Amino acid sequence: MKLEEIIRKVKVAHPEISENEFLEMIEERKKSLGNYFTDEAVAKILASELGVEIPKMIEGKFEISIRNIVSGLNDVTVSGRITSIYPVQTFKRGFEKRGKLARLVLADETGEINVVLWDDNASLIEQGVLKRGQRIRISHGYARESFRGGIELHVGENGEIEILEEGYLKIGELRAGDGPVNVIGRVASKKPLIRKVRTSRGEEVSLVSFEIEDETGRAWVSIWRELAEKILKESLENGMIIKLKDFYVKRGFNEGLEIFSRKGSSFEIIPAEKPS
Secondary structure, three states, X not given: OOHHHHHHHHHHHOOOOOHHHHHHHHHHHHHHHOOOOOHHHHXXXXXXXXXXXXXXXXXXXXXXXXXXXXXXXXXEEEEEEEEEXXXXXXXXXXXXXEEEEEEEEEEEOOXXXXXXXXXXHHHHHHOOOOOOOOEEEEEEEEEEEOOOOOEEEEEOOOOEEEEEEOOOEOHHHOOOOOOOEEEEEEEOOOOOEEEEEEOOOOOEEEEEEEEEEEOOEEEEEEEEHHHHHHHHOOOOOOOOEXXXXXXXXXXXXXXXXXXXXXXXXXXXXXXXXXXX
């Protein structure tokens, strides 16, 4: 669907938002998402957040379900959600050149498939552009039988990847070593723990810690440095919904998980609903 049609649907559902305001919202969101999102993709994300349903339309492309992908298919277009991502590997190509490959698992309502990304597309994992939980569309892929058995979808030089939706993982879906990932949860601590910590370099930095929960579990969140100073200004309270973007996961105390910030991490707080 073209950008103009998305704007028209948003204006019908939300007449209080002007076209210029929506375009400004797109530009602001693109700054936080990076340059891998088209205006149309960002507009769809914003429309979805505003409760506006955008029909799925793929111009000039025939999209296939994962269960229908067989070895030998070329120019495959498929969409789904990333459920697993594996580290980038490098290899020698000829005497001087080096190549890259990375793997992820893509799932839709019909099944899942291993996807192999080559070179520039593999760099999207290395750069943290592709994350677990995102819904993406792959175009111009080709399916081959893996030497381990089963079918793999390869995304080579002519392959394209479009990020359709920034997904948020449930706490129960997190694994130690994940990151960057997006997580959403409800603040479960009455008050955050606030302290100053001295790093191995001798720097004194701020650290804010609190628990979040959802229907799948609980986890501690640690927010560091400037981001900690920023969240302190938000008057974090029990029951607030918080969206954590580009955070990382490690094993914490008592074998639980700890979600922690790094440079590039951000958050959004949604105030708790007050009883009427």
